[in-house]
Amino acid sequence: MSTSAITEPDCFAFGANDLSLKVALQQLEAGIGRVVSNERLPLAACLGRALAEPLTAHLDIPGVDSSAMDGYAFASASLVPGEQTSLRLREGRAAAGHPFSGTIAAGEALKILTGAPMPTGTDTVVMWEQATLVEGRLVVPPGITHGQNRRRRGEDMGAGQIVLGAGQCLGPQHLGVAARLGHAELNVYRRLRVALASSGDELAEPGARLPPGGVFDANRVILKAALASLPVKTTDLGILPDDPAIVRDVLIEAAARHDLIVTSGGASRGDEDHLVRTVRTHGMLHFWEVRMKPGRPLAMGRLRQSLFIGLPGNPVASLSAFLLFARPVILALAGATWPPTPFRLRPAGFTLQRTRRDRSEILRARLEPGPAGRAVLVERQASHILTSLVEAEGLILLEEGSGDIDEGQGVPFASLRDLGLAQ
Numbered sequence: 001m002s003t004s005a006i007t008e009p010d011c012f013a014f015g016a017n018d019l020s021l022k023v024a025l026q027q028l029e030a031g032i033g034r035v036v037s038n039e040r041l042p043l044a045a046c047l048g049r050a051l052a053e054p055l056t057a058h059l060d061i062p063g064v065d066s067s068a069m070d071g072y073a074f075a076s077a078s079l080v081p082g083e084q085t086s087l088r089l090r091e092g093r094a095a096a097g098h099p100f101s102g103t104i105a106a107g108e109a110l111k112i113l114t115g116a117p118m119p120t121g122t123d124t125v126v127m128w129e130q131a132t133l134v135e136g137r138l139v140v141p142p143g144i145t146h147g148q149n150r151r152r153r154g155e156d157m158g159a160g161q162i163v164l165g166a167g168q169c170l171g172p173q174h175l176g177v178a179a180r181l182g183h184a185e186l187n188v189y190r191r192l193r194v195a196l197a198s199s200g201d202e203l204a205e206p207g208a209r210l211p212p213g214g215v216f217d218a219n220r221v222i223l224k225a226a227l228a229s230l231p232v233k234t235t236d237l238g239i240l241p242d243d244p245a246i247v248r249d250v251l252i253e254a255a256a257r258h259d260l261i262v263t264s265g266g267a268s269r270g271d272e273d274h275l276v277r278t279v280r281t282h283g284m285l286h287f288w289e290v291r292m293k294p295g296r297p298l299a300m301g302r303l304r305q306s307l308f309i310g311l312p313g314n315p316v317a318s319l320s321a322f323l324l325f326a327r328p329v330i331l332a333l334a335g336a337t338w339p340p341t342p343f344r345l346r347p348a349g350f351t352l353q354r355t356r357r358d359r360s361e362i363l364r365a366r367l368e369p370g371p372a373g374r375a376v377l378v379e380r381q382a383s384h385i386l387t388s389l390v391e392a393e394g395l396i397l398l399e400e401g402s403g404d405i406d407e408g409q410g411v412p413f414a415s416l417r418d419l420g421l422a423q
C-alpha cells in the first residue's frame with residue numbers, strides 16, 4: 001500500500017513520560033501524520049471517510065437565478081413605489097425543470113413555481129398568497145422589494161470555490177454537497193486498520209458465565225462502539241489472558257496486519273501488566289504517564305509495523321483517555337484533520353478545593369437545564385464508576401496549575417457528543 005506523509009517510525013517518541021495533558025496533546029498534534037493511502041469510492045461508501053483532496057466547485061449552485069417561492073415573477077421596476085400595482089398576467093408559467101422560453105416585458109408578470117429559473121426580464125417574485133388576480137391582471141401589494149424571493153446563481157457554491165477541505169470527515173451533509181455538484185465518486189482515504197483487545201484474566205465476555213472474581217468486559221464494547229464512528233476497520237482480538245506468551249503471539253501477529261493496536265488494561269506496572277512489557281520487548285514503548293486523573297497510565301509506542309496505544313483498564317479512565325488522546329490520533333493517522341478542542345467555558349454549579357494542582361483532572365458533569373446551563377458534577381467520580389458516564393453529559397477538564405473552583409466561575413466543559421460519542 002503506497003503511503004505519503006507517513007508518520008515517523010517512532011512518532012510517539014517525543015518527550016515521553018510525565019507530560020502535562022496539554023503538552024502531550026500538542027506534541028501528538030504536531031507529530032502524528034497520515035499512514036493510509038487513498039482510493040476512489042462511490043458517494044454512499046464515503047460516509048465517515050476522510051476526504052483525500054479538497055473538493056472545489058466546478059459549477060455555480062444554484063446554476064441560474066431561480067424562484068424561492070410559488071408566485072408570480074416580474075421586474076421590480078414595473079412596481080409603483082409605495083402603492084399597489086396592477087400587472088398584465090402573461091399566459092403560461094415557469095416551473096422547475098421547465099423554464100419559460102419567452103421574455104417578460106415591463107408591466108407584465110408570469111406565474112412561477114419554486115425552483116423555476118427566473119424568466120428573462122424578471123428579477124422579483126411575489127408569493128401567490130400576497131397577490132390577487134383581478135380580471136386577468138395581477139395586483140401586487142406595496143412593499144415588495146427588488147429581488148425578493150429570488151435565489152441568486154452561485155449563492156450556495158460558486159464555481160472555483162473550495163467547498164470541502166482535504167481531511168474533512170464526510171457526514172451526510174458533506175456527501176450532499178458532493179452530490180449537488182454532480183459527483184458520483186470521491187477520492188477518500190482508506191480506513192485505518194485497528195486491532196482492539198482487552199486484557200486481564202478476570203475478564204469475561206458479556207453473555208458468558210462469570211467466574212468468581214470475574215468482571216464482564218465493558219471496555220471492548222465501549223471502545224468498539226466508539227471506533228465505529230471513525231474511519232477505521234476494527235478487528236476484534238478479544239480478551240488477552242495474563243499470559244505473556246499468548247499476549248506476545250497475538251500482538252505480533254496483529255501488528256503485521258494493522259496500522260494501530262488499541263488495548264485496554266494491563267497498562268500500568270502491575271505483575272500481570274504484560275501488554276506494555278510485550279510492546280517494550282518487541283517494539284518501542286513510551287510510558288507517557290500523562291499528568292491527569294483519571295487515565296494516567298497511558299502507553300504509546302510501536303510494535304513492528306503497527307502503532308500501539310495502551311489505554312488504562314478502569315472503564316472511565318479508558319474511555320476518557322480514548323476520547324482525549326486516541327480519537328484525535330486515530331483521525332490524524334486516517335488522514336482526517338486534528339479535531340479542534342471541544343471544551344467551552346460553562347459556569348460552574350459547584351465549588352471545588354483542588355488538593356492536587358500538579359495534574360489535570362477530568363470530571364464527569366451534566367448541565368443544569370435553563371439558559372445559564374451551569375455544569376454540575378455527578379456525584380461519584382472514581383474511575384471504576386462506569387455509571388458516572390451515563391449520568392454525565394460531558395467532561396470538565398481542569399488543567400494542571402489551575403486553582404480552586406468557585407460557584408459561577410467558568411470551567412471548560414465538553415459534551416460527550418462533541419468529544420466524539422454519537423449518542
Ligand SMILES: Nc1nc2c(c(=O)[nH]1)N[C@H]1C(S)=C(S)[C@@H](COP(=O)(O)OP(=O)(O)OC[C@H]3O[C@@H](n4cnc5c(N)ncnc54)[C@H](O)[C@@H]3O)O[C@H]1N2
Nearest residue numbers: 198200215216217218219220265266267268312313314317
Ligand atoms: N501501584 C499502582 N497501581 C495502580 C496505578 C499506579 O500508578 N500504581 N494506577 C492505577 C490506575 S490510575 C489505573 S487506571 C489502573 C490501570 O491499570 P491497568 O491499565 O493496568 O488496568 P488493569 O490493572 O488491567 O485494570 C484496572 C481495573 O479495570 C478493570 N478492567 C480492566 N479491563 C476492563 C475491561 N475491559 N472492562 C471492564 N473493566 C476492566 C480491572 O478489572 C481493574 O479493576 O491501575 C491502578 N493501579
Ligand code: MOO
Nearest residue numbers: 294295296317383
Ligand atoms: O487512570 Mo486511573 O483510572 O486514574 O484511576
